[in-house]
Amino acid sequence: MAQAGLHVIFDSASSNPPRVAELDIVAVHGLNFKNSDDHARKTWTMGDKLWLKDFLPSALARPARVMLFEYNSSPAIGATAIKLAGHANNLLQWLKLKRKALVAATLDGTYKSIVEATRLLVFFATPHQGGNYASLGDIVAKIVRTGMSKPRNDLLDALKESSDQALQRFEQARHLPERCLVVSFYEGDSYGKMGLIVDKKSATLNLPGTREKQIAMHADHSTICKFDSLDNPACELVLGTIADEVDRALTMGRSVSSALAPFPVSSYPLSSMAPVKTFVQRPSLRDNIRNQLMKPLEADRQGEAKKVGVWGMGGAGKSQLALSYLQRYRTKYDATFWIQADQTASIDRDFLAIYRLLAETAPSLSDPNPEDVKREVLGWFARASGKYLVIFDGADSLHQTDKDFVDLSQYCPGSPNTHVIITSRSSIAKSMSTFEGVSVEELExxxxxxxxxxxxxxxxxxxxxxxxxxxxxxxxxxxxxxxxxxxxxxxxxxxxxxxxxxxxxxxxxxxxxxxxxxxxxxxxxxxxSVMTVWETSYAAVSEHLPEAGRLLTLLCFIHYDDIFLELFALDIDLASTAVAPWMSVLGCQMGADLHQLEKWFRVLENYSLCQRKMMQSSYSIHRLVHAWGYDRLRSGGDEVERFWYAASQLLDDYIKTIRDRHDGPVTKLRVVPHLTDNIHSFKNVSRVNDWNEIDWLEAVERFGIFFTEIGRWNDAAVSQKEVIEKRQRILGDEHPSTIIAMNNLASTLGDQGKLDEAASMMREVLEKRQRILGDEHPDTISAMNNLASTLSDQGKLDEAASMMKEVLEKMQRILGDEHPSTIIAMNNLASTLGDQGKLDEAASMMREVLEKRQRILGDEHPDTISAMNNLASTLGDQGKLDEAASMMKEVLEKMQRILGDEHPSTIIAMNNLASTLGDQGKLDEAASMMREVLEKRQRILGAEHPSTITAMNNLAATLGDQGTLDEAASMKREVLEKRQRILGDEHPSTIIAMNNLASTLGDQGKLDEAASMMKEVLEKRQRILGDEHPSTISAMNNLASTLSDQGKLNEAIRPPDVSTAKKQRFLKRVTGKLQKVRNSFRFSPN
Missing domain, CATH: 1.10.8 (Helicase, Ruva Protein; domain 3)
Incomplete structure (x- = not known):
């Protein structure tokens, strides 16, 4: 490569006869793809002719000096060679050295003088901005490929970054002094199969008036600035154009004078200075604008006007924020100008008013047109001293595809003494900012x-x-x-x-x-209105990219927050060649990929109809925009049904995906708000066809099953009730699908602790299946299992155990010992046997269940972990505390990892471990864990749920063991009151609560109240369980101890001799601390 710097290739002072140069001509080359030597010369040379030296000087009417600027622009040696700002500074420094008239000037003065002395700029296929169908970065990459077949990725990335910097300077270039003219030559011929490399739109500045000539060349990108002969028509065109424009520029430079002198002016309009009665200050945003406008510029950007884009959705308060800034800092400016920028016509109107305001102290144009007015006003800002603020309000149409596109760059003052604020619904305002700009979101x-x-x-x-x-x-x-x-x-x-x-x-x-x-x-x-604002933005989006508009509508059928891209499952093969319904409703009959989806979201983001959540890698929509999007569709006939169905299938596919991947609890919980919103909108979907609705219900039913899997019982119940109501209306009460829905809801009601309602519905399900399917049908047996489990939860242990034995016998006979349904039946019977106090039989059966599940399902399957929990609980009931505690810790760790901390089964595991720790005498650790269990159950299940009351009972028992008797007694009274009200006086759990309270009253010394309550406990246990039941014997022992404490020795009849081990074995049954997991059968059509 030749030596970097500014090289003189022609000087009229050295010609014959010598003439002092009046013009300096500087030629700047482009990228040096092949790292060739002397690239600055070769850029302008064809054959042996360098037309800048051989042809141009003789075409000019004035003596000139021609120079080439050589700099390192070789991508071949790495992306570091591409430093736009550094090369620009080097050029200015060389001009300072070469131009003798400016040698004594200061650095800033040099730059300013160079700008003022520049009269003509000539561009040859130079990409100033993006073209019709490509960004500037894409165009530059295309140029690279004309010289390098396979450019490296790091090079293209660096070129794109430099191109972004070039875009920032493009707007500044549009505000060169008015005496500086521009010629833009652009390609007229294609470069082989690559077509036009830099099209007209990219190669021109579109300056107002007659300042820019735009000329098509009969040449492609590689030959547009190379000529081997004066007879070449292209050479004639270039030389003649440059000669004419030089003469015109110099003549205009002498004659240019402004109708507007830089005199002091008033603000425009004066109404912008008036206070607003209901204004609410937003100081953090307002001061952010101020900080950016006062921030110093980097050295290579000195002389620019500072601009702050303020963007956000319609109605967010952008105009009010700009007004707040104006009123807070108006004393810092000599004048302020508020311009309505929603259309080019409104800007021209305000510019004309400003022109007339400025012209009050100077002669005005006789018949001004918009271009003249624009030139005069911008010229006034360039010459005026002082500080000025210009606010372009409502500049919403900033994208080139917008129907009312406003090219704001033609109107923004470029003077460094002017601050510019641009408010817009378009996030393009961010890219127009000198620094980062200000995003306006919701009020606090x-x-x-x-x-x-x-x-x-x-x-x-x-x-x-x-x-x-x-x-x-x-x-x-x-x-x-x-x-x-x-x-x-x-x-x-x-x-x-x-x-x-x-x-x-x-x-x-x-x-x-x-x-x-x-x-x-x-x-x-x-x-x-709010609606008008959003309708306008939606129309602009739909015109720009119809798929993006339809995507916004689709998103109104899921939740408005945390819309994560994984939800669309674009990288998952769902074993279907059909295009997903959500793609079809967007109009993508050939499918869609992640890049397209991101492009649609970018368009919505550009119009502030959605916001990106950087920390979550997702998007959100304002809740009112979300509601509006749904409301606007309700009058659209079957469009509502189409979009709802597409959204439901989107969610259904995602659920299948995370099930197949065995994703953890965080992933599963993330989709819950989207499911609940989709179900809610389903309620409002008008019926077009009952049979379509039946098909759609299957997705809602699967949502309910998913909710039960992750322990979201309240959400499950909502979806299941919706399914039942619609199936009963369309299919009838006896249809198998209706009965399935009823079975699933009954199981969920049991999970919610609504045992009476659950049992009633399960009896109805069982009766219908027995009548329709027969006693031996697997679905009938499953219904019997579910009813038996609920009876057990109700405390009807004998009836439950009898029914469970029948279920197990039938399943073993019909399905076999290894069938999952048979193992479920065995698990449930074992749990009930434990509740009956038959611990050895229960433990033996539970070990068999655990062994089978480990072998068939694996150690990590939730059903296997539940079986381990049940066995551990029974071991605890047997007094094998160390073995039980070790197993319970393993259960808790697995459930936390697989199901998550908030899942009901995880909380059961924590409850059981805490109870066992208490039995081991680790009271502080137990109490801490029990408080956590109680807090979670109160928050998730509610204060009245049986499991919440059990947690309160357990904590109260541990507090009593710690000697905190008053708190323990208060809590136990609350437990007893709730169980009496919810379960009834005869329920085993109610009697346990009465027994526990009586014991604490005795410990407090309230012997009469304790004895009275213990007599009631004993009477009920004798009547319900019989004299020989361990719980009855324990109650008799407790009463005898209390009577003895009262001094009533004759009345204190001792129970039959029972070994200490036997009493200890049944201790847990008396206190009711431990919980087991029973399995219900839920069904889905698919």
Whole structure:
């Protein structure tokens, strides 16, 4: 490579006769793909002719000096060679050295003088911006491939980064001094199969007026700036154009004068300075704008105007934020200018008004057109001293495909003494920012409350107002425009002003109407309703990329938050060659890939209709946009059904995927909000065809099964009730699918602790299956198993055990000993035998269950772990505490890892381990774990669930063992009261609770109350269990001890002699601490 720097290749002072050069011409080459020597010269040479030296000087009317700028631009030696800012600085430094008139100038003065002295720029197929169908980075990469067949990835990445820097300078280049003209030559011929490398759109600056000539060349990218003869038509065109434009530029430079002098002016419009009555400050965002506008520029960007893009969804408060900045810092500027930028016509209108304002102190143009006005106003900013603020408000159409596209770069002042703020619904405003820009999202809760109360004209001191207002602004998603409109509506509706709680019901019923109201301009300074704003954005998205618009509609049938890309399962083969329904509804009949999906999301993000959540690698939609997207479709006939079905299949496919991958609990829980929202929207899907609806119900039914698998019983019940209601209406009560749905709901009701309701429904299921299918059918036997398990939970142990033995016998005979259903039956019978106190028989059967499940299912299967839990509990009942505790710790670790900390089975395992630790005398550790169990059950299951009450019972027992008798007694009274109310006085768990409370009362010295309660416990156990039952014997022993403590020795009849070991063996049955996991049968059609 030749030596870097500025090399003179022609100087009229050395010609014959010598003439002092009046023009300096500098030629700058492009990328040196092949790392060839003297690339600066070869760029302009064809054959042996360097036209810049051999042809150009004689075509000019003035003496000139021609120079080549040589710099390292070789991608062949690595991406580090591509440093745009560094090369630009080097060029300026060389110009400083070569131009003798400027030798004594300072660095900043040099740069400024060079800019002012530049009169003509000539570009040959130079990519200034993206073309019609490609980004600037894509175009540059295409150029590289013309010289390098297989460029390295690091090179292309670096080129793209440099191209992004070039885009930042493109806007600055559009604001060169008005005396500087531009010629843009662009390709007219294709470069082989690659076509046009840099098309017209990319190769031109589109400067206003006559400042730029755009000329097509009969040449491709490789020959556009090389000529071997003066007779070459292309050479004639280039030389003639340059000569003419040089003359025009120099003539214009002498004659240019502005109609506008840099005199002091007022702000425009004056109304922008007026305060807003209901304005709510957002100081952190406002100060962020200020910090960016005051931030120093890097050395290579000196002389630019600083710009801050402020973007966010419609109604988020962007205009109010800009107004807040203007009013807070207006004293820092000599004048401020507020320009409505929603259309080019509105900008031209405001520019004309500003022009007239500026022209009050100077002669004006006689008949100004928009281009003249624009030139004069921008020229005024370039010459004026002082500090100015220009706000382009509502610049929403920034994408080139927008119907009302506004090329804001033509209007932004480029002067360093001007600050520019751009508010937009388009995130393209971010790329227009000098630094990072400001994203405007929802108001904070306190700000929303303040805004609502100000607009509603209500004082917060009134009782209940603050709490009701918080509910309202939460429903509105803290969206500034929606909050202000709601407040104004309340202020104008007397019945609501005195009863705020009624507003939410009215909003939910009339949401579409209320959001369509046009806001009071005095409240919001806004011309559009919330609905209009979003409809406009949606129309722009659909016009730009229809698939993105339909994607937004699809997303309205899942949850608005945490929309993660894995949900779309694009990398999973579901053994189907058919295009997924969600792809079809988006119009992708050939399918879609991850890159397309990301592209659609980018478009939605550009229009602020969705937001990216960087920390979660997902997207979110504002809750009101989400609701609006659904509302706008409700009048669309079968469109609602199509989109709902597509969303349900999307979720159904994802559930199959995570099941097949055996994903952990976090992954499973992440999809729950999307499932619940989809089910909720299903309730509102109007019926087009009953049989379509039956097909769709299968997905909802599978959602219910999934909910039960992960312990989300309340969610499961919601989906299962929906399935039952629709199947009963369409198929009838006796249809097998209806009975399946009834069975599944009954099992879930049992999980929820609604035992009476569950048992009643299970009896109905059993009766129907016996009548329709017969006693020996596997589905009938499964129904009998489920009913037996519920009877056991109700404390009806003898009836449950009898039924379970029948179930086990039938399953062994019909299905065989190794069938999963047979093993479930054995597990359930073993648990009930343990509840009956038949511990040896129960333990033996549980070991058999565990062995079979380990062999058939593996050690990590949830059913295997449940079997281990049940055996450990029985070992604890037998007093084998060390073995039980060791096994329980293993169970807990596996359940936490596989099912998650919040799963009901995990909490059962924690409960059992805590109880066993207590029995081992590790009371502090046990109490801590029991408190955690109680907190989780109260939060997940509710205070009235039997498992929650069991947890409270266990903690109370441990507190009593620790000697905290008052707290223990209080908690045990609460347990007894709840069990009496929920289970009844005769339930075994109720009697256990009474026994436990009586023992603690005795420990407190309240012997009379304790003795009375113990007599009641003994009477009930004798009547229900019989005199010989270990629990009856234990009750008799407890009463005798208390009577003895009272001094009533004659009354204290001792029970029959029972060994200490036997008493210890049944201790757990008396206190009711340990829990086993029974298995129900749930069914799905598929």
């Amino acid at each position: 809760e306190s700000q929303s409350v303040e805004l609502f109360l100000a607009c509603a004209e209500i004082q917060p001191a009134r009782e209940g107002v603050l709490a009701e207002t918080k509910l309202i602004v939460h429903e509105l998603g803290y969206l500034a425009l929606a909050v202000s409109m709601a407040g104004k509506y309340v202020s104008q509706t007397p019945r609501l002003s005195s009863n705020l709680s009624a507003y939410l019901d009215e909003f939910r019923n009339r949401r579409r109407d209320l959001l369509s109201e046009t806001p009071d301009k005095l409240v919001a300074r806004y011309h559009h």
